[in-house]
Amino acid sequence: MNPLPTPFRSCRGTRPARSARLAAAALPLLLLATACAPDMGKQPKYKPLAPSSTFRDGRSARPAVKGTVPRGGLRLDERFFKGRSGGNLVGTAPIQVNRKALERGRDRFDVFCSPCHGHVGNGDGMVILRGFRKPPSFHIDRLREAPDGYIFDVMTNGFGAMASYASRIPPEDRWAITAYVRALQLSQGARIEDVPDRERPKLLGAKR
């Protein structure tokens, strides 16, 4: 058995040590008792929008310095945030369109767009069946030929009776939805020539 080093051994079990331990245990309780809520609650402070006589404009909250950019608010990439380049709508989405993006796009489309546009984009969603203005089908030539930036722009700024979704769908997801809308357009407008040779018999068989 190894004896404890002297400094520890010397003070074990002695009276002063026991009372010191007691004091240490009681300290948090003591602090709780003294630092009670009313003092904190009554500290001098301005509540939001409270007036102040300190400043000439009478407001306690100071306006942000001109040109202040909120954290995460620097949006210099015009292609990504506005779907434009030099003011013109971009032709293709500035994200990597892969399976992951398309699956995300489908998920978000089904949540945010399908209630009106329907699951394949025909414009016959439940909200429309209940009387909301019917949107055009995504499968008309005009929307097939529209650049990716256009689909993104409609979501970002709204279009006619359709509200903007910018506050609810972040840009990355708006691009994913754009890619999925393109996939829907392909799927609904597919011709037999688009199907690889070896897959065709399966489809033709299924039709009969």
Ligand code: HEC
């Ligand atoms: C509340 C119903 C509603 C929802 C939800 C909705 N839309 Fe629409 N959308 C409309 C209507 C209505 C129009 C036609 C507006 C008009 O012509 O006044 C439209 C038009 C469009 C158009 C065609 C614009 C044109 O040039 O004709 C696109 C593209 C579109 N929406 C995409 C989307 C996408 C993507 C979403 C999901 C993020 C979405 N919409 C969600 C109702 C909706």
